[in-house]
Amino acid sequence: MKIRIGIVGYGNIGMAAETVLRQTPDMELAAVLTRRPGLDIKTPGVPVVLLEDAESLVGSIDVMILCGGSAKDLPEQGPKLAALFSTVDSFDTHAVIPEYFLSLDRAAKKTTAILAAGWDPGLLSAFRLLGDAFLPKGAGSTFWGRGVSQGHSFALRRVAGVKDAVQYTVPSESAVEAARGGAANLTAGEKHTRECYVVAEEGADRARIEEEIKTMPHYFAGYRTVVNFVDSVNRADMPHAGLSLRTGDSGGFRHTMELSLKTESNPVFTAGILTAYARAAFRLSREGGYGAKTVFDVPLSYLSPKDSATLMRELL
Amino acid sequence: MKIRIGIVGYGNIGMAAETVLRQTPDMELAAVLTRRPGLDIKTPGVPVVLLEDAESLVGSIDVMILCGGSAKDLPEQGPKLAALFSTVDSFDTHAVIPEYFLSLDRAAKKTTAILAAGWDPGLLSAFRLLGDAFLPKGAGSTFWGRGVSQGHSFALRRVAGVKDAVQYTVPSESAVEAARGGAANLTAGEKHTRECYVVAEEGADRARIEEEIKTMPHYFAGYRTVVNFVDSVNRADMPHAGLSLRTGDSGGFRHTMELSLKTESNPVFTAGILTAYARAAFRLSREGGYGAKTVFDVPLSYLSPKDSATLMRELL
Numbered sequence: 001m002k003i004r005i006g007i008v009g010y011g012n013i014g015m016a017a018e019t020v021l022r023q024t025p026d027m028e029l030a031a032v033l034t035r036r037p038g039l040d041i042k043t044p045g046v047p048v049v050l051l052e053d054a055e056s057l058v059g060s061i062d063v064m065i066l067c068g069g070s071a072k073d074l075p076e077q078g079p080k081l082a083a084l085f086s087t088v089d090s091f092d093t094h095a096v097i098p099e100y101f102l103s104l105d106r107a108a109k110k111t112t113a114i115l116a117a118g119w120d121p122g123l124l125s126a127f128r129l130l131g132d133a134f135l136p137k138g139a140g141s142t143f144w145g146r147g148v149s150q151g152h153s154f155a156l157r158r159v160a161g162v163k164d165a166v167q168y169t170v171p172s173e174s175a176v177e178a179a180r181g182g183a184a185n186l187t188a189g190e191k192h193t194r195e196c197y198v199v200a201e202e203g204a205d206r207a208r209i210e211e212e213i214k215t216m217p218h219y220f221a222g223y224r225t226v227v228n229f230v231d232s233v234n235r236a237d238m239p240h241a242g243l244s245l246r247t248g249d250s251g252g253f254r255h256t257m258e259l260s261l262k263t264e265s266n267p268v269f270t271a272g273i274l275t276a277y278a279r280a281a282f283r284l285s286r287e288g289g290y291g292a293k294t295v296f297d298v299p300l301s302y303l304s305p306k307d308s309a310t311l312m313r314e315l316l
Numbered sequence: 317m318k319i320r321i322g323i324v325g326y327g328n329i330g331m332a333a334e335t336v337l338r339q340t341p342d343m344e345l346a347a348v349l350t351r352r353p354g355l356d357i358k359t360p361g362v363p364v365v366l367l368e369d370a371e372s373l374v375g376s377i378d379v380m381i382l383c384g385g386s387a388k389d390l391p392e393q394g395p396k397l398a399a400l401f402s403t404v405d406s407f408d409t410h411a412v413i414p415e416y417f418l419s420l421d422r423a424a425k426k427t428t429a430i431l432a433a434g435w436d437p438g439l440l441s442a443f444r445l446l447g448d449a450f451l452p453k454g455a456g457s458t459f460w461g462r463g464v465s466q467g468h469s470f471a472l473r474r475v476a477g478v479k480d481a482v483q484y485t486v487p488s489e490s491a492v493e494a495a496r497g498g499a500a501n502l503t504a505g506e507k508h509t510r511e512c513y514v515v516a517e518e519g520a521d522r523a524r525i526e527e528e529i530k531t532m533p534h535y536f537a538g539y540r541t542v543v544n545f546v547d548s549v550n551r552a553d554m555p556h557a558g559l560s561l562r563t564g565d566s567g568g569f570r571h572t573m574e575l576s577l578k579t580e581s582n583p584v585f586t587a588g589i590l591t592a593y594a595r596a597a598f599r600l601s602r603e604g605g606y607g608a609k610t611v612f613d614v615p616l617s618y619l620s621p622k623d624s625a626t627l628m629r630e631l632l
Contacts, residue, residue: 125632136588248588250587251581264571272450272564296632300446311610
């Protein structure tokens with residue numbers, strides 16, 4: 001029997017999860033949940049259910065893949081849905097993960113709620129833990145890009161006089177080399193350049209827009225920020241990349257570990273990770289492994305559709 | 317209280333484990349087990365115990381780190397010691413891992429026996445599983461080197477007329493590029509060059525030695541093999557490296573994951589991994605998670621001395 005999946009939220013990640021599920025033989029898309037009445041989805045025959053009616057799906061969904069935003073959607077939807085279903089999400093507001101973890105853990109009494117399971121946090125977090133455990137006397141650094149940051153692109157679009165905009169985060173080559181050499185404590189601002197592609201409204205004051213962007217707290221202040229005015233941007237282009245490094249010294253020898261990711265579509269890659277963790281949530285819940293979990297808590301074998309003997313033969 | 321570790325076998329990996337344990341605050345070296353009477357070790361005050369007297373240590377060792385060879389030592393020592401103690405090893409004869417797993421699993425009734433926990437199998441295996449789970453429609457390749465292969469160096473030294481020798485395994489750049497482009501099913505021979513540094517005995521027939529090496533089945537036949545005759549080699553130099561790649565297509569987009577390792581000392585890096593898995597074996601056994609385990613079965617948090625809240629804050 002296939003694992004019955006519900007997708008909650010039909011934005012970039014929700015649509016990507018739908019695509020990934022079509023090529024995942026041990027799972028089936030059983031429902032899409034949304035706040036938008038009359039939403040049309042790509043997969044024929046799959047019911048679209050209003051979020052407020054989620055409870056009606058108890059017993060017909062094994063795992064909900066939560067595809068909403070970390071700022072507003074997940075803090076509200078996560079605990080509500082985790083009380084009824086096992087869930088998985090890619091919550092990515094690092095600073096409030098402990099708080100979100102607790103709210104899920106309190107709700108998930110008879111379910112399994114895996115949070116922060118995207119590529120960062122998620123895959124790169126797993127790498128950071130391995131690096132820290134294997135090379136404890138060492139230093140780690142993570143770089144993002146070259147790729148589009150949705151949050152920063154959104155921030156650009158709120159500046160007065162900006163018609164459209166996309167922001168690329170670009171790692172600094174010299175900072176990457178410094179990290180490979182063992183440099184620790186590089187700031188995010190030292191590690192990354194923020195390239196902004198901005199379509200200005202006709203007659204807008206470009207100097208003022210550029211100044212407003214470069215001084216925007218949290219988003220651009222403290223970063224090397226480059227503002228390029230262009231005629232148009234392509235919002236559908238969502239590549240991203242990530243690089244995490246760990247260097248360490250032990251016994252007088254130097255050791256280096258690097259994990260590098262590159263994707264032409266951030267949402268599709270994220271959906272691939274979410275789908276694997278949905279499989280893990282299903283299995284954990286069946287075994288009574290209830291409560292909130294992170295990628296640190298899940299044995300890797302739970303992510304794979306292959307049995308132990310096959311994993312040992314093909315991948316160990 | 318510290319985790320009490322026994323080191324079994326005092327060769328390259330055993331000595332490296334001793335070094336790593338000295339910089340591991342939550343563990344202490346409690347004994348070294350050996351077949352060699354009168355063995356002298358570097359750490360003062362630590363008892364050296366003959367392997368045949370292992371049973372006398374029950375109750376005073378939490379985990380045995382097995383540092384013997386995969387060909388002869390581990391198949392015999394592993395099950396015997398796993399019946400008495402939790403164990404961890406870096407068993408690396410891929411073809412017979414399932415058989416070794418079963419022999420450990422049968423022995424480890426009240427203990428936890430983690431096998432094949434080095435860098436490959438081990439760390440790179442974990443990466444291969446993640447790649448396979450996140451990008452199931454894709455291809456994976458693993459490359460070894462540039463680094464010294466102990467097994468191949470040993471094979472060179474058995475050739476008549478060879479006084480000393482070291483073998484470096486070198487990945488082919490063109491094969492790495494092909495794998496990045498999604499090529500699957502590259503053979504080990506296509507992926508690697510075997511560079512041999514050979515000190516010939518005086519008067520030995522170098523052409524015959526070279527021919528014998530290049531046609532040696534399993535070790536060199538089928539590989540691009542380069543034989544360099546030199547005046548001396550440095551056996552103490554044991555760098556190694558590994559690169560595992562996964563490429564995948566989903567939803568019409570291309571995704572790539574790469575894990576790369578470089579170490580100046582293969583034994584020390586391996587010992588760092590073994591030490592972290594020894595911590596996991598200790599915790600699993602305390603919880604009743606008995607039996608044989610691979611890196612696929614161990615939640616990552618068990619590898620770290622840090623508690624969940626710290627891991628979430630610092631590494632997630």
